[in-house]
Amino acid sequence: MEKGPSPALTSSLQKLHLNKDESKTNNVQSNRILIGKTIFQRPFSFNEKIKCPSLVSLCLGVLGKHFEDIIEHLSVIAATLPPYTKMAMMAIARRRKLLNDDVLISLSDNSWDILDVSGSDVSDFGLAKVVKMCDSLRAVDISRCYRITALGVSELLSHCQSLETLRCGGCHRSDTAVRRCLGFLKPKLNDVAGDSWEELDSKDIANGAESLRWLLWPKIDDNSRDILASDCPRIVVNPKPSVFSVRGFKVPNEAIADLALDESFVQGIDPNTWVIPGVVRKVVTLSDSSPSELPIAEKFRLAFVQRDERLAPKRAKNVRQRQRRAEKEWMMTNAEAKSVVLAARHSKSLHGRT
Structure with missing residues (x-):
């Protein structure tokens, strides 16, 4: 004769079934269920959501782990990808130490407003090629790029008129390149004829990267800091994250040194993707x-x-x-x-x- 459940267990199950809708309504936080004298651990509460990676993140993870195999055909593959996915692939390539001129040019998109090539093998050639196409960049990170010289920095400053945040330095060559380009940050006059400043139009004053507000230069020398403070007071060097505004401007996330510029594009992707074998x-x-x-x-x-x-x-x-x-x-x-x-x-x- 088959033995059924005990009366206490049956009563508890009936109560659990009757109170299920009420528990959902009241957003019960407890993750324990009492049945008779036994406590069962529930895997998650009723109002708790399971966070699963998206299909796009999983696909990017697979491509990132085998990035070396697709570099040769990257320009063909990237032609059909949306701008966000291209940026995510470039962020993975940078973390895997595979980002160079060819990869950057193949993945670049004219709708980008940020560019992070820090610590990569990108040179003046690749940077100049991309900034001519992506002329609406707001934030750029070229720190620790030993192949980017003063020529590449000057191309960046002259073509990106909307540039607000620039991250640079971090190695000897990068520090030298930025130091030689301080003249591009200073406002200067074009060849005009006039006796006073009041007679000049705004078009007579050269840009001098006038939209640049935030400069992240970790090892800036005292001489360069003094030059920027006297000739470019609008530029804030190495700003500290704060809830208050600095010189009338709120410090954006792009100007916070602890945050990678392309960090938001790799959220949800398994970090093991860019572990170098x-x-x-x-x-x-x-x-x-x-x-x-x-x-x-x-x-x-x-x-x-x-x-x-x-x-x-x-x-x-x-x-x-x-x-x-x-x-x-x-x-x-x-x-x-x-x-x-x-x-x-x-x-x-x-x-x-x-």
Whole structure:
């Protein structure tokens, strides 16, 4: 004879069924249910939502993990993608240390209003190409870009008239490039004839990046800071996040140093997407006091990891040397590039004679 549930359990189940709608209405927060003398743990409350990643985030995660395999065909793939997805892919490429001129140009979209190429291999060529197309940029991060020189910074400041936030510096070359471009930030006069400032029209005054309000330059030198304070008082250097306005302007999120400029585009994507394969974040060192705690195989593995990390900078240097050699060979074999170089040398020789 089959034994049914006890009367106490049946009564409790009936009460739970009767009070289910009332519990939903009152937004019951407790996640425990009492049935008889047994407490069952409910997985979530009635008013609690399960946060699942979107299908787009999952697809971006898969593409990001195999980004090396699609770089060759990236321009074809990106042609059908919306601007937000292109920015998310570029953010993943930057975090995976795969962002260069080709990737940037393939993914760029003229509707972008922010650009984050910090810590990448983007050069003057790629930056100039993109800023000519994306002329409505409001915030740009070029910090720790060792291949961007004063020429690239000047192209950025001259084409992006809506630029409000600029992040720069972070390495010696980037600091030098920005220091040489301080003149572009100063307001100056065009060639006009007049006896006083009152007779000048606004068009006679050059832009001088007049829309720039926030400059994030972590290692700014005292001389550059004094120049900006005296000649460009509208620019706030390294602003601190505050609920109050600074010089009449509220500090935007783009000007907060602790927040990555492209952080919002990778929200919802698994952080393991941009973990570089083969790179170990933390290496466990062997203790001299207890050398026999780890097996021999683990000791060999740790020694190989340490050697691999020690040789990583040399491998990166070799890659950069091969890239520069390829660019030089292209300059020598391409007729158009060769003519530009020869014309520049001829122009210099003419100026030297005069």
